[in-house]
Amino acid sequence: MKLLKNLMKEFTFVFGVSIFLLVLGIAFLSPLFINVDAETRIGMPYMPPSADMWLGTDHLGIDMLSLIIEGLRASLYVGLLTGVIATLLGTFLGIYSGFVGGWVDEFINMITNLFITIPYFIVLILISSALKEGRSLELIAVIIGIHTWTWTARSVRAEASSIKSSDHINLAKLNGAGSITIVFKHILPYLASYVFMVFIIQVVTGILMEATISMIGLGPYDSVSLGIIMENAMKYEALGDGAWWAFIPAVILITFIAFSLYTLNTSLEGVFNPRLRKE
C-alpha cells in the first residue's frame, strides 16, 4: 500500500498509467459503444472520415475504426505473449545461472552473448520467409520472445549472483533450506520489481518488433495488427492519395503504447531504485 501511495505521488507514473489505460479502453471497451466489424466493406476505398465512419475507410472500403481496434488488440496480444515468454525463460535461466554457477553458468552466458550479437532481424526474416503459410500472430510472438529473453537473463543473472552471497541467503542455507526454497522464497521476491520492469520493456519490444517485420511484409497472415495497417497504407498508396486516416491513427496508437510503457518503466525505476529517488 505504501508502494502504491509512493507511486501515486509520481506524476510520470500517473501519466503513463492513464495513457496506457486509455489505450486498453480503446481496445476492449469500445465494442460496448460501437459496432466493430473489420471484414465487411461498407464504402468506397479511402473514404475520408465522416459522422458515420469516424476514421473513414481503408483501401478495400472497410471501416478504419474497426480495423484500428482489431489491430490494437492483436498488437497488445503479441506484446503480452512476447513479454511472458521472454520473462519466464529469462528469469528462470538467469536465476539458474546466477545462483548455481559453474559450467551451466558459462554455457548460458555464452548463449546469451550469442543471441545478443546475432541480429534478431535476420532470424525473423529467415524463419518468417520459410513459413509462408503458417505465420500466425502467436508464432511471431514466440520468435520475438525466444530472441529477447536474453536481456532478462542477463540482468537477472547479475542481480542473482550479487544476492547469492548475502547474509540472509547464508542464513537460509544454514537452516537447511533447499535450493528451490531459496530461489522462490529468498531470491525471487528481491528480483520481482526488477523483473517486472524488464517485462514492461519486453512488451514494448514485442509490439514494436511485430510492427517492424509487418512493415517488410512478413507480418501475420491471419490477423490485422497495427503494423499490418501501416504496411497496407504504404503498399496501397495511402500516403500519395493523402489518406492520412489510413495510417496516422496507427502511428499515434503505437507511439502512445510505447511512450506510456516507457514512462511507466522510468517512474518505477525512480521508486524502486533509491539512488534515483528525488531528495
Add this chain to the structure above:
Amino acid sequence: MFKKRPILKYILSKGLWYLFTFFATVTIVFILPRLGGANPVDIIMGKVASGLSSEAAQKKEEAYLKEFNLVKTDKDGRIIRDESGAPVKTSVFKQYFNYLCMTIRFDFGTSFLYYPKKVKEIMADAIIWDFFLQVPAIVLGWILGNILGALAAYKRGVFDKVLFPASLFISSIPFFAFGLLLLFIFAIVWPIFPSAGGYAENIIPSFSWDFLSSLGFHYTLPFLSIFLVIIGDYSIGMRSMGIYELGTDYIKYAKSLGIKEFTIMWYVFRNGLLPQLAGVAILLGQIIGGALVAEIIFSYPGLGTTILHAIQGNDYSLIQGTSIVVAIMILIANFSVDILIGIFDPRVRAGIKGV
C-alpha cells in the same frame, strides 16, 4: 607477450569471439530456412522435378540448384535425375560445406529477380547507400544525444523540463512510424522534400552540382528519421547517468575544490560514456534493423529496400545473401564498439582479468 599489451589481448579475444559468432550466424542462415514448411530448397526442387515452370524460370531454378551444389550433376554439368524425373539431392553436409566455402568467398549465387545479375553485385550497389546513411545518422545521433543528456542532467531546470519529455516522446516513436510521419508531412502535405529514391531519376550520377544537391535533398528525410530517434534514445540514458554521477562524492569533492564547471561536466560526461557505449552495443542489431526499415519507407536504394524486394519476389539467393551481409554489418559495428569500450575502459587498460 600480451601481459604488457592488455588492449591488444582484449581486441584479439573479442575478435576470436566475433569470428565464432560469425560462423554461428552463417550456420543459422543455412539451417533456419530448411526447417520451415515453405522450405525454398524443397520448393525449387519440386518445381524442377515437375518441369512445369516456363523455360526461363526453369533455367534459373536449375542454375540455383547447381550453383549451391544441392543436386548431383554428371561430368557435363547436367542434373542427374531418378526414374520419376526428380533431381537427386546431395547430402546436407555436402550442401553445408559448399555453402560455407561460397560464403567465405563472398559468393552468394545468382539472383532470381535480377537474373543473371549476381547477388554480390546487387548488394555492392546497395550497401554504399547504407554506409553513408546509417553510419553518420547513428554516430552523430549518439554523440549529440549524449551531449544533450549530460547538459539536461547538469542544468536541470527549464532546459531539462523541455528536453526530457520531448526526448522520451521522440524515442518512443519507432523508426518506421517516425519515417511515415516525416514522409507524409514534408513530402506530401508540404512537398519540400522528395518522397522516394536516392536521387532524381532524370539526373545522371556525376560530380555535378545538380546531382549532389539532388542527393542531399533525397538524403534529408531518411537521415532525420534515424538521427532524431537516436538522439532521443541516448539523451535519456545519459541524463539519468549524469544525475547519478552528479550525486557522487567525487563530484561533490571536485565542486568543493572550486574546479571549473566545464571540467566537472566533462568528468560526468566521460564517466557516463562507458555505460552508454555498452548500451548501444546490445541494441545495435535492433537499431540497424530499424534503420533498414526506415529506408523502405523512403524507398531509399539501400539494403532495406533490397530485402523488401527479395522477400516480395521470393528471391531466395538474395534473401540469403542480404541476411549474411546485414549480419556481418552488425557484427562489425558491434566489434568496433567493443574496441572503443576496450580503449576507454580503465579496467581493460589496467589488464584486470574478467572484463
